[in-house]
Amino acid sequence: MTINDIKHPKVKAWVEEVAKMCQPDDVYVCDGSQTEYDRLMKKMVDSGLGIPLKKRPNSVLFRSQPSDVARVENRTYIASKTKEAAGPTNNWIDPAELKKTMTGLYAGCMKGRTMYVIPFSMGPVGSDIAKIGIELTDSEYVVCNMDIMTRVGTKVLDVLGTNGEYVPCLHSVGKPLAKGESDNGQWPCADIDNKYISHFPEERTIWSYGSGYGGNALLGKKCFALRIASVIAKEEGWLAEHMLILKLTSPEGKVKYVTGAFPSACGKTNLAMLIPTIPGWKVETVGDDIAWMKFGKDGRLYAINPEAGFFGVAPGTNEQSNKSAMDSIRKDTIFTNCALTEDGDIWWEQIGYDAPGPLVDWKGNKWVQDKANKAQEPAAHPNARFTAIAKNCPAIAKEWDDPAGVPIDAILFGGRRPSTIPLVHQATSWNHGVFLGSIVGSEITAAALDLKAGTIRRDPFAMLPFCGYNMGEYFQHWINVGKKSTEDKLPKIFFVNWFRKTPEGKFAWPGYGDNSRVLAWIFDRCEGKDNAVKTQIGWMPKADALNLTGLDVSAEIMKDLLSVDVEGWKKEIADVRANHYPKFGDKLPKELMAEMEGLESRLNA
Numbered sequence: 099m100t101i102n103d104i105k106h107p108k109v110k111a112w113v114e115e116v117a118k119m120c121q122p123d124d125v126y127v128c129d130g131s132q133t134e135y136d137r138l139m140k141k142m143v144d145s146g147l148g149i150p151l152k153k154r155p156n157s158v159l160f161r162s163q164p165s166d167v168a169r170v171e172n173r174t175y176i177a178s179k180t181k182e183a184a185g186p187t188n189n190w191i192d193p194a195e196l197k198k199t200m201t202g203l204y205a206g207c208m209k210g211r212t213m214y215v216i217p218f219s220m221g222p223v224g225s226d227i228a229k230i231g232i233e234l235t236d237s238e239y240v241v242c243n244m245d246i247m248t249r250v251g252t253k254v255l256d257v258l259g260t261n262g263e264y265v266p267c268l269h270s271v272g273k274p275l276a277k278g279e280s281d282n283g284q285w286p287c288a289d290i291d292n293k294y295i296s297h298f299p300e301e302r303t304i305w306s307y308g309s310g311y312g313g314n315a316l317l318g319k320k321c322f323a324l325r326i327a328s329v330i331a332k333e334e335g336w337l338a339e340h341m342l343i344l345k346l347t348s349p350e351g352k353v354k355y356v357t358g359a360f361p362s363a364c365g366k367t368n369l370a371m372l373i374p375t376i377p378g379w380k381v382e383t384v385g386d387d388i389a390w391m392k393f394g395k396d397g398r399l400y401a402i403n404p405e406a407g408f409f410g411v412a413p414g415t416n417e418q419s420n421k422s423a424m425d426s427i428r429k430d431t432i433f434t435n436c437a438l439t440e441d442g443d444i445w446w447e448q449i450g451y452d453a454p455g456p457l458v459d460w461k462g463n464k465w466v467q468d469k470a471n472k473a474q475e476p477a478a479h480p481n482a483r484f485t486a487i488a489k490n491c492p493a494i495a496k497e498w499d500d501p502a503g504v505p506i507d508a509i510l511f512g513g514r515r516p517s518t519i520p521l522v523h524q525a526t527s528w529n530h531g532v533f534l535g536s537i538v539g540s541e542i543t544a545a546a547l548d549l550k551a552g553t554i555r556r557d558p559f560a561m562l563p564f565c566g567y568n569m570g571e572y573f574q575h576w577i578n579v580g581k582k583s584t585e586d587k588l589p590k591i592f593f594v595n596w597f598r599k600t601p602e603g604k605f606a607w608p609g610y611g612d613n614s615r616v617l618a619w620i621f622d623r624c625e626g627k628d629n630a631v632k633t634q635i636g637w638m639p640k641a642d643a644l645n646l647t648g649l650d651v652s653a654e655i656m657k658d659l660l661s662v663d664v665e666g667w668k669k670e671i672a673d674v675r676a677n678h679y680p681k682f683g684d685k686l687p688k689e690l691m692a693e694m695e696g697l698e699s700r701l702n703a
């Protein structure tokens with residue numbers, strides 16, 4: 099399709115304006131068809147950027163530049179009119195200044211390339227909860243990934259009509275080509291000092307420059323569905339959250355829907371696709387990363403998964419940790435920064451079997467596994483990814499793309515906490531649950547981001563890098579959402595921790611499929627079963643209320659996992675009081691201070 103197929107005058111004018119600035123060789127409007135996907139994929143394969151995988155039908159491997167392998171949080175900006183509106187947790191630049199800088203970078207940046215216009219819907223096309231975006235990009239890799247991760251094409255333009263609302267998303271890899279020049283099979287991107295992932299919340303606009311990777315470039319995901327959507331959600335009274343959505347079915351065939359927020363590296367995708375170890379229970383996937391929740395007429399919160407695919411971390415994914423993910427990536431998958439086998443398959447660390455021979459690593463070099471060498475560089479980048487079609491997941495719930503969404507019974511918060519936080523406890527009220535969300539933290543596993551390994555990085559609601567406005571106001575928004583309904587209709591809120599360690603430093607809880615034991619207890623809480631005792635920190639499982647049949651964990655460790663660590667919690671509160679809450683100044687809701695003080699006095703009693 100061409101620019102003349104756009105019937106929305108504002109969109110057309112914007113596309114023309116951007117084309118004038120970025121000066122692509124041509125402009126192409128995506129229709130979202132399979133033919134289009136195949137053609138662009140072939141173009142990338144022919145140019146040497148993509149490597150087709152003999153072992154996986156319709157699947158291609160890409161290798162990025164070593165400087166372009168993940169989201170760049172220190173180059174991500176919330177450019178609201180005031181610094182205060184961005185809050186203490188976001189990078190801020192004055193929007194006029196940032197636009198000036200970026201306009202300079204965008205000038206002529208698409209020379210030698212095609213500019214693609216991607217009309218996409220976050221959520222089922224035409225759903226009341228869904229929203230439309232239009233991404234302009236000079237990357238075929240982005241087009242193909244967006245094709246999997248969102249709903250793309252003509253049908254979106256039809257819904258948009260001549261004056262529908264949309265979020266303009268501008269993206270360039272920032273690597274113009276001179277006449278006759280080509281990428282030569284190299285991943286195009288700008289150097290690190292010239293990458294900008296920018297959000298203009300008042301205008302609901304996204305400008306991204308210089309990176310071709312994941313959340314920096316697939317603008318429907320974190321940029322739109324979390325940062326911009328969180329701003330819209332606050333204005334409109336709903337929630338845009340970094341949460342998985344799962345469907346839990348009991349042996350009696352009863353169903354509950356659960357969302358869960360966990361910082362990265364806590365196994366969100368694995369939980370969303372879990373295979374229970376307790377008989378008769380079933381988990382199905384509605385979403386693995388993002389949930390948009392709105393109130394229905396009945397006063398309950400309904401969630402949709404705004405995405406249409408999974409952008410999952412590859413290393414560590416295997417038949418044990420996530421069989422459904424392994425089944426989802428047998429075909430039609432884009433792999434990025436995984437290692438390549440001689441017979442045309444992918445391989446990564448902890449895939450569940452040894453490298454079947456010499457590999458080509460994610461940097462394109464020959465790699466031979468040396469198990470004796472503990473310091474061997476990994477063959478796949480630790481943030482290597484698969485982009486898989488949601489419909490190819492055998493665990494996908496039949497209602498995963500129901501435009502009405504699914505009614506949420508429980509919300510989970512969790513993090514990687516070696517001590518203090520028990521396996522599971524339940525908040526005694528919505529506000530108590532908001533308090534728990536606000537103090538979510540995770541242990542830093544590798545020294546990163548100037549933080550010491552072993553320290554706890556607070557990541558409220560797992561939204562630290564994704565909240566598009568002042569985090570203190572975001573907490574208040576959560577409190578306000580609770581006032582829109584009643585406790586009996588609001589989801590119950592739980593805090594879980596799969597990552598407790600024994601004094602010997604081993605994981606105390608097996609996790610993965612055995613997390614179903616905790617889910618079953620949560621299910622019964624939602625059914626109103628008498629299976630809990632009230633403690634200083636909230637509701638916890640009654641003795642024998644957790645199904646432990648067939649579990650290989652000692653009684654002593656179980657007791658540790660399910661008791662209140664009074665001294666640990668006192669330290670936790672001291673840390674929140676001294677180091678966490680003061681960041682939010684007078685934006686910290688008084689309700690959260692009250693929850694913290696209430697907990698403190700119960701622990702001291």
Ligand code: SAT
Binds near residue numbers: 409
């Ligand atoms: O790169 S993404 O933002 O899409 C995934 C992640 O980093 O969580």
Ligand code: MN
Binds near residue numbers: 340387
């Ligand atoms: Mn995520």
